[in-house]
Amino acid sequence: xxxxxxxxxxxxxxxxxxxxxxxxxxxxxxxxxxxxxxxxxxxxxxxxxxxxxxxxxxxxxxxxxxxxxxxxxxxxxxxxxxxxxxxxxxxxxxxxxxxxxxxxxxxxxxxxxxxxxxxxxxxxxxxxxxxxxxxxxxxxxxxxxxxxxxxxxxxxxxxxxxxxxxxxxxxxxxxxxxxxxxxxxxxxxxxxxxxxxxxxxxxxxxxxxxxxxxxxxxxxxxxxxxxxxxxxxxxxxxxxxxxxxxxxxxxxxxxxxxxxxxxxxxxxxxxxxxxxxxxxxxxxxxxxxxxxxxxxxxxxxxxxxxxxxxxxxxxxxxxxxxxxxxxxxxxxxxxxxxxxxxxxxxxxxxxxxxxxxxxxxxxxxxxxxxxxxxxxxxxxxxxxxxxxxxxxxxxxxxxxxxxxxx
Amino acid sequence: xxxxxxxxxxxxxxxxxxxxxxxxxxxxxxxxxxxxxxxxxxxxxxxxxxxxxxxxxxxxxxxxxxxxxxxxxxxxxxxxxxxxxxxxxxxxxxxxxxxxxxxxxxxxxxxxxxxxxxxxxxxxxxxxxxxxxxxxxxxxxxxxxxxxxxxxxxxxxxxxxxxxxxxxxxxxxxxxxxxxxxxxxxxxxxxxxxxxxxxxxxxxxxxxxxxxxxxxxxxxxxx
Numbered sequence: 001x002x003x004x005x006x007x008x009x010x011x012x013x014x015x016x017x018x019x020x021x022x023x024x025x026x027x028x029x030x031x032x033x034x035x036x037x038x039x040x041x042x043x044x045x046x047x048x049x050x051x052x053x054x055x056x057x058x059x060x061x062x063x064x065x066x067x068x069x070x071x072x073x074x075x076x077x078x079x080x081x082x083x084x085x086x087x088x089x090x091x092x093x094x095x096x097x098x099x100x101x102x103x104x105x106x107x108x109x110x111x112x113x114x115x116x117x118x119x120x121x122x123x124x125x126x127x128x129x130x131x132x133x134x135x136x137x138x139x140x141x142x143x144x145x146x147x148x149x150x151x152x153x154x155x156x157x158x159x160x161x162x163x164x165x166x167x168x169x170x171x172x173x174x175x176x177x178x179x180x181x182x183x184x185x186x187x188x189x190x191x192x193x194x195x196x197x198x199x200x201x202x203x204x205x206x207x208x209x210x211x212x213x214x215x216x217x218x219x220x221x222x223x224x225x226x227x228x229x230x231x232x233x234x235x236x237x238x239x240x241x242x243x244x245x246x247x248x249x250x251x252x253x254x255x256x257x258x259x260x261x262x263x264x265x266x267x268x269x270x271x272x273x274x275x276x277x278x279x280x281x282x283x284x285x286x287x288x289x290x291x292x293x294x295x296x297x298x299x300x301x302x303x304x305x306x307x308x309x310x311x312x313x314x315x316x317x318x319x320x321x322x323x324x325x326x327x328x329x330x331x332x333x334x335x336x337x338x339x340x341x342x343x344x345x346x347x348x349x350x351x352x353x354x355x356x357x358x359x360x361x362x363x364x365x366x367x368x369x370x371x372x373x374x375x376x377x378x379x380x381x382x383x384x385x386x387x388x389x390x391x392x393x394x395x396x397x398x399x400x401x402x403x404x405x406x
Numbered sequence: 407x408x409x410x411x412x413x414x415x416x417x418x419x420x421x422x423x424x425x426x427x428x429x430x431x432x433x434x435x436x437x438x439x440x441x442x443x444x445x446x447x448x449x450x451x452x453x454x455x456x457x458x459x460x461x462x463x464x465x466x467x468x469x470x471x472x473x474x475x476x477x478x479x480x481x482x483x484x485x486x487x488x489x490x491x492x493x494x495x496x497x498x499x500x501x502x503x504x505x506x507x508x509x510x511x512x513x514x515x516x517x518x519x520x521x522x523x524x525x526x527x528x529x530x531x532x533x534x535x536x537x538x539x540x541x542x543x544x545x546x547x548x549x550x551x552x553x554x555x556x557x558x559x560x561x562x563x564x565x566x567x568x569x570x571x572x573x574x575x576x577x578x579x580x581x582x583x584x585x586x587x588x589x590x591x592x593x594x595x596x597x598x599x600x601x602x603x604x605x606x607x608x609x610x611x612x613x614x615x616x617x618x619x620x621x622x623x624x625x626x627x628x629x
Contacts, residue, residue, distance in 0.1 A: 010437075
């Protein structure tokens with residue numbers, strides 16, 4: 001490392017990106033390009049930063065594999081911050097291997113965390129979870145430990161393991177305090193606050209009550225039958241009967257559950273499920289058919305019995321029935337509730353689940369996207385919709401770790 | 407890319423593995439060892455925001471001077487010379503005061519410095535050069551071309567040695583001060599950087615270890 005690179009590196013580590021830039025602004029050798037790229041990234045000039053880091057990586061000779069790998073990692077971090085998820089993950093994986101082989105564990109871990117965060121943003125939760133297992137931040141900078149725990153918390157929240165999420169966030173908070181990076185601390189604090197916000201409402205015997213994630217998890221873990229209008233299905237402990245692809249059956253189940261333990265009159269069911277105010281005999285016949293279909297799907301958990309004027313739910317084993325609905329009413333809230341599982345949904349799957357036209361759903365999604373509440377990846381038929389990350393960890397560029405002290 | 411005009415020479419030069427006798431440090435507060443020099447008793451080591459002097463007999467730090475210390479270090483018998491950013495500071499080691507500054511010949515691309523025969527010898531890292539300069543004015547007297555990255559320079563018994571560090575490979579090499587031809591090579595272990603080089607005037611070289619924060623003592627081949 002030469003003197004100005006060393007001086008610029010010192011400035012960068014001290015948080016003085018402009019001071020670093022000033023020292024190497026006119027130089028085009030690879031270490032200077034790398035430093036300029038990192039400084040630009042810290043100033044939020046992402047496209048320029050990526051270009052500089054690419055040139056730096058190309059400029060380092062094949063013998064300077066360590067410096068080159070660090071540039072690849074820094075470039076991937078910038079791409080993530082730009083939400084450009086299109087690149088191939090192979091270069092990043094190769095960089096991680098090269099860094100490990102040279103004993104640079106911190107940057108190798110950072111490379112792997114970038115890969116995990118990318119998978120999380122793509123909604124590929126199983127792969128993210130598999131990649132996260134075995135990552136070990138022990139003895140490494142606390143900022144990396146904080147990011148590891150944030151990713152763990154995100155995965156736990158998506159699968160509604162709130163106790164796991166809370167303890168991961170506690171560990172993330174402690175690590176972020178040690179790291180003393182204000183942006184990181186703010187993100188962890190925000191994620192912890194999100195745990196305490198209402199995430200759904202419970203409708204039980206005509207009463208509504210807001211629920212936090214922990215209360216939802218407790219409800220799911222109890223022996224109550226939960227008709228979940230957020231994720232569209234019936235849950236009883238570990239048993240999950242998905243009905244997202246059966247909107248008529250779900251509407252029927254929800255209508256019956258909202259009135260449980262009372263019954264629901266036939267014409268009221270027809271009006272709600274088939275959306276018609278003038279029922280005739282064909283509707284009554286169709287209702288019988290749909291009730292029969294639903295009955296067989298939910299069979300061991302509950303029965304649907306005919307009453308004098310309509311139908312009523314009869315759970316087995318004296319279980320109670322509650323309905324869980326999104327925290328606020330409306331099309332957009334329903335979409336957000338469906339996307340809360342963190343998976344990538346197609347427009348058609350969302351439309352099917354909500355029983356709306358694709359055009360209606362597309363419109364609602366466009367509004368949500370403009371408000372930053374949903375994200376999409378891919379184009380045309382391959383387009384998929386995702387909830388924004390619960391923990392916004394990608395705004396924290398950890399680039400100084402990628403800084404080459406050669 | 408033509409980066410190795412004299413590679414045939416370097417391939418023929420006698421080559422052996424460097425014998426590392428001892429390691430010192432890592433020193434407290436050091437992100438990176440940037441330069442080393444020897445004052446007859448102590449090894450002075452530049453570590454970014456200060457230069458520390460340790461006793462090579464026991465490795466204990468005995469002195470320290472606060473100053474910007476980004477690259478090579480040299481000692482002329484009275485003053486320390488220290489590269490900081492794009493200049494060379496002349497420092498009174500007893501007070502740490504900068505008594506003069508001259509521009510560095512590589513304009514900030516400098517790495518490695520030695521004092522010999524009334525001149526400063528300054529390595530220009532990626533440009534693979536060693537400049538002989540006037541220590542009062544900074545004027546370049548002449549320039550020797552190497553065929554490898556230069557990360558340290560030292561003179562001992564009329565021999566000019568420089569440190570090479572390129573990725574995972576580094577070595578100490580003796581070159582012809584006139585032609586730049588490589589005369590002898592000592593290969594450091596794979597993955598060991600050389601940042602800064604100084605001889606003690608006898609049988610030992612001291613090598614800065616870059617981000618390891620260490621200084622390594624390497625035996626000079628007997629004549």
